[in-house]
Amino acid sequence: MDTRTLSRLAGLASAVVLLAGTGCTADTVQGRPGASGLRDAYFPKAGNGGYQVEHYGLELGYDPADGVLHGRAVITARAEQGLSSFNLDFSGLKVERIAVQGTGARFNRTGTELTVRPADDLAAGEVFRTEVVYSGRPKPHEDPDGSTEGWIRLDGGAVAVGEPVGSMTWFPGNHHPSDKAAYDVVLTVPKGYEAVSNGRLRSRTDTGDGRTAFAWHSPEPVASYLVTAAVGRFTVTEGRTPSGVPLYSAVDPGEEAGSAPALGRLAEMTEWAAARFGPYPFSAGGAIVLPSGSLEYALETQTRPVFPGAPTEDLVLHELAHQWFGNSVSPASWKDMWLNEGFATYAEWLWAEEHGGPTAEQRFEAFLAGDTAVDPAADSDWDAFAPASPPGPEDISGNPVYHRGAMVLHRIRQEAGDAAFSALLRGWAAERRHGNASTADFTAYAEKQTGLDLRRVWDVCLYGKDSPR
Numbered sequence: 001m002d003t004r005t006l007s008r009l010a011g012l013a014s015a016v017v018l019l020a021g022t023g024c025t026a027d028t029v030q031g032r033p034g035a036s037g038l039r040d041a042y043f044p045k046a047g048n049g050g051y052q053v054e055h056y057g058l059e060l061g062y063d064p065a066d067g068v069l070h071g072r073a074v075i076t077a078r079a080e081q082g083l084s085s086f087n088l089d090f091s092g093l094k095v096e097r098i099a100v101q102g103t104g105a106r107f108n109r110t111g112t113e114l115t116v117r118p119a120d121d122l123a124a125g126e127v128f129r130t131e132v133v134y135s136g137r138p139k140p141h142e143d144p145d146g147s148t149e150g151w152i153r154l155d156g157g158a159v160a161v162g163e164p165v166g167s168m169t170w171f172p173g174n175h176h177p178s179d180k181a182a183y184d185v186v187l188t189v190p191k192g193y194e195a196v197s198n199g200r201l202r203s204r205t206d207t208g209d210g211r212t213a214f215a216w217h218s219p220e221p222v223a224s225y226l227v228t229a230a231v232g233r234f235t236v237t238e239g240r241t242p243s244g245v246p247l248y249s250a251v252d253p254g255e256e257a258g259s260a261p262a263l264g265r266l267a268e269m270t271e272w273a274a275a276r277f278g279p280y281p282f283s284a285g286g287a288i289v290l291p292s293g294s295l296e297y298a299l300e301t302q303t304r305p306v307f308p309g310a311p312t313e314d315l316v317l318h319e320l321a322h323q324w325f326g327n328s329v330s331p332a333s334w335k336d337m338w339l340n341e342g343f344a345t346y347a348e349w350l351w352a353e354e355h356g357g358p359t360a361e362q363r364f365e366a367f368l369a370g371d372t373a374v375d376p377a378a379d380s381d382w383d384a385f386a387p388a389s390p391p392g393p394e395d396i397s398g399n400p401v402y403h404r405g406a407m408v409l410h411r412i413r414q415e416a417g418d419a420a421f422s423a424l425l426r427g428w429a430a431e432r433r434h435g436n437a438s439t440a441d442f443t444a445y446a447e448k449q450t451g452l453d454l455r456r457v458w459d460v461c462l463y464g465k466d467s468p469r
């Protein structure tokens with residue numbers, strides 16, 4: 001059953017009744033409110049129902065001196081039901097005005113929910129534009145696990161990292177990974193600063209008032225937690241991978257020397273990963289390196305990961321692997337995080353195996369034996385819970401999601417053999433390219449692709465309460 005068809009019919013039926021009753025000739029649509037959340041098991045208010053975003057156009061002015069952000073978001077979305085109102089996720093900042101289809105709209109705010117009431121109801125299937133003008137000093141968001149995300153002011157700049165719900169601190173949107181969209185981000189900053197986002201730099205324009213506007217374009221779908229903005233006095237380097245993917249990296253001058261060994265291999269790593277996981281999914285690549293200590297973590301922001309300080313080779317490889325696993329194939333819900341982290345961790349194992357490090361088999365055994373000489377995380381709490389069942393939202397980035405997640409993949413490799421396992425990794429990245437997937441989608445695909453009954457792997461390693469030791 002396709003509920004969109006049902007609601008469209010329902011909308012049409014009520015319009016017909018109205019027309020018959022009043023003799024009115026207007027194309028009257030009666031909508032109902034869109035849901036205020038997508039019922040994600042761990043972040044129930046993240047995202048909103050009733051529409052899917054197709055494109056975000058963000059125009060952001062930022063001055064590192066006062067930390068004030070001036071924003072204009074133009075959100076193009078398709079209604080999936082008749083809508084009398086719909087919600088955007090937005091936290092802090094002052095909303096100055098909102099227009100839908102060019103007409104001023106009423107709105108109100110409750111917590112992180114911004115409810116918009118268009119002057120005219122929207123019909124199911126209608127593509128509509130919402131413009132939100134806002135400003136203020138963004139306040140970072142604190143997660144259940146204590147980490148900080150969102151728009152973060154730094155000494156002499158700023159950075160935006162959104163996993164899982166921080167993007168609502170700097171632009172209004174449908175902030176759940178299941179609603180991916182294309183982006184155009186224009187960042188206008190005082191002269192002398194660089195401003196970097198995802199995708200390709202389309203233009204860099206002197207605005208004539210002492211500022212520079214950087215226009216970034218991401219044609220492929222992006223989950224909103226992977227959208228970034230970085231403002232600082234970076235050193236920019238541009239290059240290209242052997243197969244032609246343009247690379248654009250922005251590095252804090254103090255981190256240049258330390259970053260050179262790992263970032264110098266980015267083109268080679270991208271080719272290596274494409275040979276194993278299929279063609280690179282995006283039209284640009286690169287990295288953003290902030291002054292050391294700017295953040296508590298690195299993040300695989302789409303096409304251009306953010307690193308707090310000079311990254312190691314393993315870390316660059318990990319965030320690169322996310323471009324396939326997490327960014328192109330995105331989780332259906334936050335409970336499915338092991339599909340991001342287990343795969344990116346296993347990519348590190350594969351890279352090490354082929355570049356003079358331990359084999360994946362040695363790594364797997366090292367975790368079972370707690371041998372930190374092979375992997376320093378082997379004596380961590382990597383088996384505190386099953387990777388597909390993090391106990392709560394504070395656990396979605398816990399050690400088991402990474403390491404035991406990688407062990408699940410290695411168990412499949414043990415059962416299927418190297419050739420079938422390699423085909424599975426490539427096939428999965430192709431099957432769900434630029435889409436979303438749940439754990440159940442993956443287990444079904446793995447069994448279909450390998451022709452194996454993998455129930456024991458799922459029961460013990462992926463879902464099992466007991467340690468796979």
Ligand SMILES: [Zn+2]
Pocket residue numbers: 300318319322340341344
């Ligand atoms: Zn990761």
